[in-house]
Amino acid sequence: MVIFLVCVLTMAIAGILRVAGVNTPKVWRIILFVPSLIGAPLLIIALLRTVANLRNVQKARAAGCRKCPNCMYSLVGSDPNGCCPECGQAYTQDALVAYWKVEVGARSLGSADK
Numbered sequence: 001m002v003i004f005l006v007c008v009l010t011m012a013i014a015g016i017l018r019v020a021g022v023n024t025p026k027v028w029r030i031i032l033f034v035p036s037l038i039g040a041p042l043l044i045i046a047l048l049r050t051v052a053n054l055r056n057v058q059k060a061r062a063a064g065c066r067k068c069p070n071c072m073y074s075l076v077g078s079d080p081n082g083c084c085p086e087c088g089q090a091y092t093q094d095a096l097v098a099y100w101k102v103e104v105g106a107r108s109l110g111s112a113d114k
């Protein structure tokens with residue numbers, strides 16, 4: 001996380017300096033450019049993970065919180081409490097609701113329960 005923030009910060013500084021037309025010494029341009037090489041892929045990965053997480057939350061909402069938080073296996077029709085048939089993680093109905101309540105948000109959970 002710290003590496004990501006440092007990379008994004010240096011990318012922002014490099015971008016601002018470039019847009020502002022500040023003539024920085026070559027060594028500073030290299031110092032600011034190298035973290036950008038790391039930061040740009042990290043930024044893309046973070047965006048892709050965010051999109052994937054939002055999709056998982058939507059799937060869990062559609063399944064009324066009956067998704068395994070570990071592997072996203074559908075627990076619809078499974079026992080209220082037990083182990084995930086896919087990954088073996090133990091679950092309870094209360095734990096699933098609590099998990100997806102945090103992920104989904106209490107406001108949208110109401111519509112998922114119906």
Ligand SMILES: [Zn+2]
Nearest residue numbers: 068071084087
């Ligand atoms: Zn699972």
